[in-house]
Amino acid sequence: MKCPKCEQAMEVVEFGTEISLERCSGCHGLYCEREILARMRDEWLTETVLDTGCAAEGARHNDMRNIICPSCGATMEHFQDEEQSHITLDTCLSCDKIFLDAGELTDMKEVTLMDHVRRLLSMLGR
Numbered sequence: 001m002k003c004p005k006c007e008q009a010m011e012v013v014e015f016g017t018e019i020s021l022e023r024c025s026g027c028h029g030l031y032c033e034r035e036i037l038a039r040m041r042d043e044w045l046t047e048t049v050l051d052t053g054c055a056a057e058g059a060r061h062n063d064m065r066n067i068i069c070p071s072c073g074a075t076m077e078h079f080q081d082e083e084q085s086h087i088t089l090d091t092c093l094s095c096d097k098i099f100l101d102a103g104e105l106t107d108m109k110e111v112t113l114m115d116h117v118r119r120l121l122s123m124l125g126r
């Protein structure tokens, strides 16, 4: 499988027995099922072990639009993370898989003060 952003080879990486995903050997983007992403958010240290790319490199790739899903060839949708709206991800709606740029998993696991403030405001109905 080739990376949808930089066309380098993707390699399978694992964390424990429950988490398996593909990581690009070029830009170090991560490609996984939505369910795996949920597990990575709950497990300790997944970002340290799996998100080995450099965030600055990930940020360069983050603005790419209309990337093609490496599994099925559909155009992936760009969307904002529900909990942390400053993070944008690419998802394939037909495979239910997600592409994370390098650094995004690490970013996700650090819920920032601003995210808490935004959530509080939305609960207050702003």
Ligand SMILES: [Zn+2]
Binding pocket: 003, 004, 005, 006, 007, 008, 024, 025, 026, 027, 028, 029
């Ligand atoms: Zn790549």
Ligand SMILES: [Zn+2]
Binding pocket: 069, 070, 071, 072, 073, 074, 092, 093, 094, 095, 096, 097
């Ligand atoms: Zn797909």
